Amino acid sequence: MRSSSLILNTAALAIVPLQLMFSVFLLLRGHDEPGGGFIGGLVAASAFVLYAFAFGARSTLRLLRVSPRDILAAGLLFALASTIPALLSGQPLLTAHWWQFPLPGESYLKLSTVLIFDIGVYLAVLGTLMTFVISLMEVRE
Numbered sequence: 500m501r502s503s504s505l506i507l508n509t510a511a512l513a514i515v516p517l518q519l520m521f522s523v524f525l526l527l528r529g530h531d532e533p534g535g536g537f538i539g540g541l542v543a544a545s546a547f548v549l550y551a552f553a554f555g556a557r558s559t560l561r562l563l564r565v566s567p568r569d570i571l572a573a574g575l576l577f578a579l580a581s582t583i584p585a586l587l588s589g590q591p592l593l594t595a596h597w598w599q600f601p602l603p604g605e606s607y608l609k610l611s612t613v614l615i616f617d618i619g620v621y622l623a624v625l626g627t628l629m630t631f632v633i634s635l636m637e638v639r640e
Contacts, residue, residue, distance in 0.1 A: 504553075511553035518546035526621050527614075536617035540624025547625075548632050556636035559629075567633055571626025578619030581612040 522543035529535025551559040563570070585594040593616070599607040 508553045511549050515546045515550050518542055518549070522546065526617055529617055536620030537624055540621040541628070543621070543625050544628035547629055551632060551636055556633050560633065563629065567626045567629035569626070570622050571630060574619045574622030574626055576619070577622060578616050581616035581619060584612055
């Protein structure tokens with residue numbers, strides 16, 4: 500069911516990309532400062548909910564391009580995958596592991612299992628909330 504409000508439709512088109520960028524910002528800074536996968540996933544879900552209110556459930560599913568249940572499953576797999584390095588090295592399940600990859604110049608890209616876990620939480624929260632919202636909207640339509 501599409502909104503008939505020109506203001507809501509226009510605002511959604513302007514706000515959704517900003518919300519999604521902010522959600523990624525929250526995700527990436529979460530293991531060092533306030534933020535993380537949970538709050539980032541909530542902000543991303545709120546962006547898609549705003550879009551759903553403005554343009555309907557079907558348009559939102561087309562925007563997502565992937566079923567919300569598949570997003571949820573991918574999130575659970577990412578969270579599970581973050582435990583593999585610790586298991587392979589004989590350490591407790593959620594022990595953090597860090598890797599450094601050289602970049603041009605004298606800098607490094609630092610990646611960790613903490614980030615992998617946060618990405619999993621982000622996707623799981625996004626998938627869960629979008630499954631609920633889309634299901635409720637489809638019943639209404």
